[in-house]
Amino acid sequence: MKIKNMAKVCAAASFLLLGACSSAGTGGTANGGGSKTMFLGMVNPPVNFSTINSPDVASSFIEKFMFDSFLEMDGPQNFVPKLAKSFETTDNQTFTIKLDPDAKWSDGKPVTAEDAAYTFNMVANPKVETTVGSYLSMLDGLDDNGKLKDGQTEIPSVKVVDDKTLQFKTKAPVDPNMIKEQLGTKFLILPKHVLSKVKPEDLAKDSFFLKPDVTNGPFTFVEYKKNQDVQLKANPDYYGGKPKLENLYVKIMPAPNLAAQLQTGELHMNVGIGIGKIPPQDYKRVEKLDNVRTKSEKTIGFQTMMFNTEKIKDAKVRQALVYALDRQKIVDKLLKGYGEVVDGPYTSVSPYLDKDLKGFSYDPEKAKQMLKDAGWDFDKTLQLVVPIGNKVREQSADIISENLKAAGVKVKTTTYDFPTIMQKGKAGDYDLLLMGFTFTLDPEISSLYSSSGAYNYMKYSNPKVDELLLKGKSEPDPDKRKEIYSELQKIWDEDMPIITLYSDDDFDAISKQVKKGEPRVFGFHKDIVDWSVAGAK
Numbered sequence: 001m002k003i004k005n006m007a008k009v010c011a012a013a014s015f016l017l018l019g020a021c022s023s024a025g026t027g028g029t030a031n032g033g034g035s036k037t038m039f040l041g042m043v044n045p046p047v048n049f050s051t052i053n054s055p056d057v058a059s060s061f062i063e064k065f066m067f068d069s070f071l072e073m074d075g076p077q078n079f080v081p082k083l084a085k086s087f088e089t090t091d092n093q094t095f096t097i098k099l100d101p102d103a104k105w106s107d108g109k110p111v112t113a114e115d116a117a118y119t120f121n122m123v124a125n126p127k128v129e130t131t132v133g134s135y136l137s138m139l140d141g142l143d144d145n146g147k148l149k150d151g152q153t154e155i156p157s158v159k160v161v162d163d164k165t166l167q168f169k170t171k172a173p174v175d176p177n178m179i180k181e182q183l184g185t186k187f188l189i190l191p192k193h194v195l196s197k198v199k200p201e202d203l204a205k206d207s208f209f210l211k212p213d214v215t216n217g218p219f220t221f222v223e224y225k226k227n228q229d230v231q232l233k234a235n236p237d238y239y240g241g242k243p244k245l246e247n248l249y250v251k252i253m254p255a256p257n258l259a260a261q262l263q264t265g266e267l268h269m270n271v272g273i274g275i276g277k278i279p280p281q282d283y284k285r286v287e288k289l290d291n292v293r294t295k296s297e298k299t300i301g302f303q304t305m306m307f308n309t310e311k312i313k314d315a316k317v318r319q320a321l322v323y324a325l326d327r328q329k330i331v332d333k334l335l336k337g338y339g340e341v342v343d344g345p346y347t348s349v350s351p352y353l354d355k356d357l358k359g360f361s362y363d364p365e366k367a368k369q370m371l372k373d374a375g376w377d378f379d380k381t382l383q384l385v386v387p388i389g390n391k392v393r394e395q396s397a398d399i400i401s402e403n404l405k406a407a408g409v410k411v412k413t414t415t416y417d418f419p420t421i422m423q424k425g426k427a428g429d430y431d432l433l434l435m436g437f438t439f440t441l442d443p444e445i446s447s448l449y450s451s452s453g454a455y456n457y458m459k460y461s462n463p464k465v466d467e468l469l470l471k472g473k474s475e476p477d478p479d480k481r482k483e484i485y486s487e488l489q490k491i492w493d494e495d496m497p498i499i500t501l502y503s504d505d506d507f508d509a510i511s512k513q514v515k516k517g518e519p520r521v522f523g524f525h526k527d528i529v530d531w532s533v534a535g536a537k
Contacts, residue, residue, distance in 0.1 A: 036246035038517070038533055041258045041267040042276040043389050045227045047419055050209035051188035052123050052130045055422050055454070057438055058275045062230055062250055063188060064525045066215040068240075070097055071184035074523030076349075076441055079180045082240075082526075083111065083216065087184055092173040092476045099164040102239040105191050107214050113166040118192035120158050120168070124148045127200040131454045134447045135182040138170045138473050144466075145452050173476040178442045186440070191216075218243045218529045227252055244516075244532040255279045255391045259286050262509050268533060272506040272519035274301040274438050279391050280336040283507045292509040297521050298349050299506050301438035302342050303393055305384075305400065305499045310459045311431050312382075318496035320370035322360040324407035329362075330399055331502050334392045339504040344489045345437070345445050347503040352443040354486040357493060367407045381410040385430040387421040393434055396501065400434075425457035433457060434501075443485040444473050449492065460497035 044058040051063050070084035079087070083103055089095045103111040123130050124139075126147050133146035140157035142148060148155065157169040170179070191214045198206050208214075212221050218240060219232035230250040234243040251267065259282035261267040270276045278286055287294050305325075307318050327341045343360055346353040371378075382404070386397040394415065401411045411432075416424065424430055437455070439445050446469045447453045451461040465488060472484040492498075508519040517531030 036244070036533070038245050038248050038268045038514070038531065039266065040248070040250045040276070041261060041270040042250050042252055043255045043258070044275040044418060045252045045389075046224070046230065047422065048209050049212050049221070049224075050204055051190065052119070052128070052132055053204040053209070055131050056418065057273065060186075061271065061273065061275060061524075062232075064217070065219040065232055065248065065528065066212055066217045066221055067188040068103075068217045069185045069188055071180055072523050072526045073181060073185045073441075074520075074526050076522065077177055078522075079177075079184060080523075080526065083189075084184070087180060089176055089179075092176055094167065094169045095176075095179060096161070097166045097168075099166070100239055101164055103216060104237065104239060105193075105214050105216050106220050106235055106237070107191075107194075108237070109191070109193055109214075110163070111189070111216050112163045112192075113160045114163075115192045116166045116189045117154075117158055117160050118196065119187075119189040121148075121154050122190070122195075122200060122203055124155050125153065125200045126150055129204040131447075132187060134444075134454065135187050137446070138174055138179070140169045140171045144450075144470060170474075172474045174474055175442075175476050175478060175481060177478075178444055178473065181440050181442045182444065189216075219248055238529065241529045243529045254389070256282065258282070259509075262286060262292055262511070263289055265291060265511065265513075267511070268514050269510045269517070269519055270508060271524075272297075272508045273521060273524065274299065274436055274504075274506075276519075277390075277504065278507040278509060280334065280338050280504075280507070283336070283338070286507075286509045289509070291513075292511055294507070294509045295518075296338060296508070297506045298340075298347070299438070299503060299521050300347055300349050300441055301436060302345060302347055302503045303396070303434070303436045303501045305501060306425070306430075306433040306435060306458045307497055307499075308428055308431055308433070308457075308459060309461075309497050310428060314374050315495050316370055316374045317376055318499075319360075319494075320367045320374065320376075320407075321404065321409070322367075322496060322499050323363045323370065324367035324409065325400060325403050325499065325501070326362045327501055330392075330396045331504075333399070334395050335502065335504050338507070339502050342500045342503050344492055344500055345439065345448065346443060346485075346489070350441060350443070352482055352485045354489045356486075357489055360493075364403070364407050371408065376409075378408050379410070381412050382431040384411050384413045384432040384434070385421065385424055386413055386415045386434045387418050388415045389418060390436065392504065393436065397434060400501075428457065428459055430457075443481065444469075446470075446473065449488075449497070458497040460495070462491065462495055465491055465495075 046059040046062050047056050068083040071079045072082045084097045085100050086098045122128050136146035141155050159167045194214045218238045220235050222231040222233050224230045232248040234246050236242050258270045258278050331339045404411045448455045450466050450469050468488050475481045510518045513534045515532045
């Protein structure tokens, strides 16, 4: 299937999850007419720049300025070429990727199929720590976590056809849209000539991933001032054309500062997509600013409260706590109505949402009764762990805490910065944990719900779920996949390892100085080389 014929097919996911207001170095401000510098505003600081081991959306977002994906999805199920000139299959099982013949690394070396194969093999290596292994798990020769057997170093189903052509085969025919979204738009390849001498067990922690100095995207890394800003500069030799901007700063700040800096012109835009959203209470004010235009979009992102299922083992207790939560109050009061309550990981944007499921309404009396029936210890205190940086999420913790206390459940809330939250989540050092996610439009969500999922901080394990997740990944027929994911949604409602709280709309504001470029839920990085600001020299 040629890329040009792939329109209207599907899929998407990623993940989410502070800083000080700062003036971002040199290069002028949004008010600095004549500058070729653009300033973006973001709330969450990146954890690292490891394209194979970044646990957060903020890191992945910034990496895509420096590293190109094979494809870009600029709308639901619509894929366009990027690093790959074509991404084809004739049988939904053997896929051929032809790289752009002009693509090269920032040090002048060509980007080759060997780089792609090297990256595939490293991610699949059991010694390599990675968060993108699930993207490979459908490849023939790998286990369900996308890993090789101990002792193996090369994926048998991945073949370098020539310098610019890579071929791989899946275990069985699959929905090509899933492959295109996960491998095509989420997977970023590494420079083999730079990293091949690094031991697999040391790869994910290599200093390259803190200061990536050989990249293949439109911008190159300059500096990261922790919790302040990431500075990038144009790659003049970019195969997609020289970017019109010379400098790009992603400034990290508390969410309320977004509106203030948009007003003063210190920002050209916020980045939206869950990591740079204007707080709902500020949005009306921003809409009235003369120097910006605004827009809002429904998203596939959602906020959750995770249960540590090793500490809260009874599913009936977990269900009871859903009934105890007034999630609509969060949407109405904190989101000012710009959002929706969601049950499960698929929002109203997703074609895989099972709208026949009953869902859970706010019913505190039912919650109390279910807790009594389950023998809940009302003297027990639950530890609610909350990341700082997202004000709505922080404030939602207050409503959640009030709701739970009203149901007789004692709660102690503690806040941490995001890197600490990730450590606590991974270690299972919590009872209840607030966290947001943005996965793919494709329903494949093993990284959250499978027993070995990278983000399964709930320690959730259900063999039937693991079986269905594998079945869903390997089913090529979209209609049959929908049936599988409907069955999964029913099970997740029963097991309730995680409460989905709400999905908030994206609020974006773009300076009127910006001639081209804006935040987008789909395809944010598609035309970045053409982004420009008025007055650019």
